[in-house]
Amino acid sequence: MAALKNSYTLPAAADMHVHLRNAPGPIAALVTPTIRRAGIDTVFVMPNLAPRPVVSVAEALDYKKALQQLDPEVNYLMSLYLTRASLRTHDQLAAVGVVSFEPFHEVLKTMEEEGIVLNLHGEVPSSAADGVTVMNAEIRFLPVLKDLVGKYPKLKIVLEHCTSADAVEAVRSLHDNVVGTITAHHLSLLVDDWSANVHHYCKPSAKSPEDRRALLNAVVTSNGKFFLGTDSAPHDITSKKGKGNTAAGVFTQPHALGYVLTALEEAIARGDIPADAVTDDVLAGFFSTYGRRFYGVAPAARQIRLTRGGARVAESMSGDGVEVVPFHAGEETWGVEWL
Ligand SMILES: O=C1C[C@@H](C(=O)O)NC(=O)N1
Numbered sequence: 001m002a003a004l005k006n007s008y009t010l011p012a013a014a015d016m017h018v019h020l021r022n023a024p025g026p027i028a029a030l031v032t033p034t035i036r037r038a039g040i041d042t043v044f045v046m047p048n049l050a051p052r053p054v055v056s057v058a059e060a061l062d063y064k065k066a067l068q069q070l071d072p073e074v075n076y077l078m079s080l081y082l083t084r085a086s087l088r089t090h091d092q093l094a095a096v097g098v099v100s101f102e103p104f105h106e107v108l109k110t111m112e113e114e115g116i117v118l119n120l121h122g123e124v125p126s127s128a129a130d131g132v133t134v135m136n137a138e139i140r141f142l143p144v145l146k147d148l149v150g151k152y153p154k155l156k157i158v159l160e161h162c163t164s165a166d167a168v169e170a171v172r173s174l175h176d177n178v179v180g181t182i183t184a185h186h187l188s189l190l191v192d193d194w195s196a197n198v199h200h201y202c203k204p205s206a207k208s209p210e211d212r213r214a215l216l217n218a219v220v221t222s223n224g225k226f227f228l229g230t231d232s233a234p235h236d237i238t239s240k241k242g243k244g245n246t247a248a249g250v251f252t253q254p255h256a257l258g259y260v261l262t263a264l265e266e267a268i269a270r271g272d273i274p275a276d277a278v279t280d281d282v283l284a285g286f287f288s289t290y291g292r293r294f295y296g297v298a299p300a301a302r303q304i305r306l307t308r309g310g311a312r313v314a315e316s317m318s319g320d321g322v323e324v325v326p327f328h329a330g331e332e333t334w335g336v337e338w339l
Pocket of ligand 1: 019048121201202203204231233234248249250
């Protein structure tokens, strides 16, 4: 017998970590319309545009306007990229591999006072000399997180895309202003999966079975500490395969909720989470209410119905000279209807 029901009626979801790319632009045009098709009405939009990230409010508002042209019904929560250059007026955008937050003291103090959320990609840079690789870069970052929380106790912090048991434990151990997002793909992938498939490679990268078990348990025992942030990261296929390094990112936007349900069901079958762990309340919290509450966004006005086997993932998605391959391309997944 299937461990999950065949259908769930839930509040519309909020995805608190998405990459929609430059707008106007061909990838944004391809992926932005898939947000609502996925049962999501609110997204937190990451600012790492190329060649220049979003660093000013004016740029963020322009970006938001361009996204609204692609789908005006989505609530786009915009963000700014914190670089040393954001402290000056413009140019010389030297992205910082931030391990010391000292240069950002004034900004962080103001964010703390104003209730502005700090979103952390919690990895230190790889360094053979220091023994840091993609497998422990997140764990090595956790002391930095704890130090930040000590210095700015009222600062609202999201440890984005948690991938390790240590990260889950760190977020749990810190006070309520510190939460974590969890992606759909890290609930199923392990290191062996991405080492064999460029479409499964992302940063932070998927890790061990124990790490995955911790993430799955974080979802079903979240109680507001963890919520959905897919880190859906579309890349043109030429950046994934071909000359040069593989771009990091798994594209999950169109079927993010179905991927989570499938991963939870597989976790029950393996014994990673209890058979009765996936309730309507757990799903509503993780998909919708916890993230909105943390960001002070109103509860969803509409509901969605997710139905087992109701959709098939496209083999690939193309438009205007770009091609993006979705996670689990070609496979059957859960369908989404708006009620
Ligand atoms: O940090 C990141 C960035 C993202 C992207 O493609 O923008 N993809 C990733 O896998 N990790």
